[in-house]
Amino acid sequence: MLQDKRCPNSIGVWGWLGGGRWGLERYLYTLHRLTGLGILLYFILHILVTSSRVFSEKAWETWMGVFSSPVFKIGEFLVYVAFAYHAINGIRLILIELGFSVGKAEEPIYPYKSSLNVQRPLMIVSIIVAAVLIAAGGYDFFALAH
């Protein structure tokens, strides 16, 4: 009887978001996915909006008028933030996926240390670089904006 009825227990997208007592790299993983989806959404909107020029000049100017509002200025900056984080963290992930900065297999001795400890300096550097890029972008977006 038991074999006939199982209760599904997959945590789905909550598995990305519901961190709980998790490590830092999991939050970076979640942020990487969310920023990736955000950039994809922006890309689709970008194609749709720029394609409006095909229909008429007026349609183009109407859309440009909508996007010149301060709300979309902030939105544009958020896209830049997502891009900066996704790009820098992506480089970190590529390096890790090519086997750099994860160390070699070693005898596990308690308290265990894993490849996460080995790659942490790379992670910290990549976060700092992303933060610098975001700060510089913010200065360009808001302080130098006309």
Place this chain on the structure above:
Amino acid sequence: MTRKLQKETDITFHIRRYNPDVDDKPHWQKFIVHVEPGMTVLDGLHQIRETQDASLSMRYSCRMGVCGSCGMLLNGRPALACNTQIFDIASKALTVASLPNFDIVKDLVPDLTPLFSKHISTYPYIVRDDADEMLNPTGEFFQSPDELTEYLQFTYCIKCGLCMAACPTMATDPNYLGPQPLAQSYRYTKDTRDDGFNLRKKVVGGSHGAFRCHYAGECSNVCPKGVDPARAIQLMKRELVLDYLKLRKHRTKSAILGKPEGVKRRPEIPEAPCFTKE
């Protein structure tokens, strides 16, 4: 870790129950457990079964972190119940649930079948083309200590399923192979006695294979044996990339060492028994 001195106290266990015969979905049930220093979560669950509710189902065996049977979600984190001191994770209340990403059989018992079927799919054994030597060995395969170190860490896996429960990719892609099978595929790939990479890469290099991992690292954080599946998966990806670029070094399989010659058997050591299986 410095463990605080704790006095015995009552701790509330919030347990996620599910009985397939009567329940449509899981529900939470509360139990008050009198906890003494040194008690593990498994001890607490035993106390509940013995004094409050004998119908509580859980899976366990060795009680010493070796068999990997008692994996559960403790305060939102996968861990072995026998390997976790209650006072290390709770002072007043504790939540206990079945491992996520696995269907629930009953109460705290997850259905680990997907883990084992995925594990089997990655050829987790020595693959060689000299079948005669495998069936009727004439000697040992040579392997140096350095070669052993390259994969030894990954041999400590006890297949408890904690890594699969912690993995966020597993949460949204049930077809993803997962940390345990991928780590074991690397363990055998790096074994110098093995020659099965070309067979294995078709499985682990697929769309639900190693490249679905984006290094959340939780598998390594929760592993009770320090196996570090995240490291194995990244190293496996490197092997796959090098192979794709045709830069992977061809490795000669371990040579077969003949039986030692000119050595006399010590009289107190008996001959090995005959094969019991054809």
